[in-house]
Amino acid sequence: MSIHERRRGSWIITFSFIVAILLSILPLPPGLHAFMPSWLLLTTIYWSMALPHRIGIGVAWGLGLLLDVLYDTLLGQHALVMALVIFLTLHLHQRIRVVPLWQQAITIYVLCLIYMLIIFWIKGLQGVAPDFWMALISPLISALIWPAVFVFMRNLRRYYQVN
């Protein structure tokens, strides 16, 4: 495998991250904010599962930092949590990849829940803790759309032969 072949498809990865970021700042009616899945986290989890040698903790940390500036939260809070969740994903990726989609969705639920709970915990330390039950909704939505995200991203990856 030549170096040129190994680096194929960087632009499609970048593009998917940009789309995920755009989705996460999409304006919504006020009541629906809490139901928004963590688009960027889902995309990063997919890429780190599919291409663990390319998308790792460093990329996740950088993306989390971007998310912090985007959401105007404490610089580093999303970065830390993204890095942690991607660490777990990298640790588990060989086990997650082989199971059927609905079982993957359960794992995704747990990962997103960890993400949300730590975010809520950091918010709590700052004194602006939202309602605790809100933390459970967004991971649920993320897990529910995971099969669709997974199939879409897999087709994208195969079509453009990202490897």
Add this chain to the structure above:
Amino acid sequence: MLMTLDYRTDTVRSIRAGLSVIIYPMQYLVDLPGNFISWTRDTFVTHYTLQEENTTLRTQNQILKAQLQKFTFIEAENVHLRELLQSSKRVGERMLVAELLSVDLDPFRRQVVINKGSLNNNLYVNQPLLDANGVMGKIVHIYPFTSTAILITDPDHTLPVQVARNGLRTIAVGTGSDNQLKLLYLPNNADIRVGDKLITSGLGCVFPAGYPVGRVTTVNTNPRLPFAQVLAKPAAKLDRSREVLLVWPSHASQAKMQTPCSRTQKTAP
């Protein structure tokens, strides 16, 4: 570590500003559809509607001008009286119209992005943000092209207010839900009623005094609790306004004046 730095100090502000430049095209892109819709609404409007709007605006302008005549007189009188009392003068405030970008920030906070940044305006942190109806919030971060502001309904925002009817001072805290403010530390026998108008008291030295904040919606006195539970509805259309006003209050532009605010502004970080 980075979080602590950001929470306690200002050292990482440049990192934030640098990253915001990368982010700006994306925010602009997300804002485009909303922008496009308002552009089409402005463009494909009939002659008749425009004429009608023009007439209404002209009438309104006349009325406002008439009111302003009285206002200038009262202002002059006020300055004169204050001179007699030998207290500090209140100088006029400078304003700038900014537009909100329709992008979402952290789902659990109440914040907005405006399209004015440090590049061609001398904004400052804690600068008040108003709309046509009342106080909206204040600026928290300034980036080259955009700035983010915290709304008065954010749970982290407190605003010193007073009741317009009797000057009763209290603090309005955001609840995190839209269109609701909570008034703190009002004793059960406080003279406050449903429908009372709230205005800024100017005590925090962030907001100029006298701007409308909201209206009291519920007053709940429970003898078991030390304070009354009072809720208010913000006057500003927090979820609907697209144009906002940035204010340079007099005490910020004229720091040499010996008002209590100019002193606190110098010592505050």
